[in-house]
Amino acid sequence: MSEKKFTMIDENFICEVCGHEVNALGYTARDHCPVCLSSKHVDINPGDRKENCHGVLAPIAIENYKKGYKIVYKCNKCNAIRKNVMAKDDNMDLIIEIMSKANKY
Numbered sequence: 001m002s003e004k005k006f007t008m009i010d011e012n013f014i015c016e017v018c019g020h021e022v023n024a025l026g027y028t029a030r031d032h033c034p035v036c037l038s039s040k041h042v043d044i045n046p047g048d049r050k051e052n053c054h055g056v057l058a059p060i061a062i063e064n065y066k067k068g069y070k071i072v073y074k075c076n077k078c079n080a081i082r083k084n085v086m087a088k089d090d091n092m093d094l095i096i097e098i099m100s101k102a103n104k105y
């Protein structure tokens with residue numbers, strides 16, 4: 001039997017980077033802070049919480065994805081690259097700033 005590639009976990013948390021109290025999205029899994037866009041390297045597959053690294057995933061680029069965008073992250077501990085779908089309440093000023101830097105990771 002194969003393991004699922006996505007586990008739905010939508011929960012409140014406090015951002016370890018900026019201290020913002022982040023609320024669950026309610027329509028899909030919340031996986032990053034909407035204020036500073038940072039995430040945490042805790043998953044191998046989305047929602048599985050099986051990654052041992054636990055470094056901070058810093059936003060480094062924005063990519064087109066279907067009818068929206070994905071935030072591209074680089075882990076500050078192991079340098080892994082991860083991507084997460086942008087949420088509708090994400091900080092658009094920061095997203096535009098990241099896009100303007102045109103960082104090709």
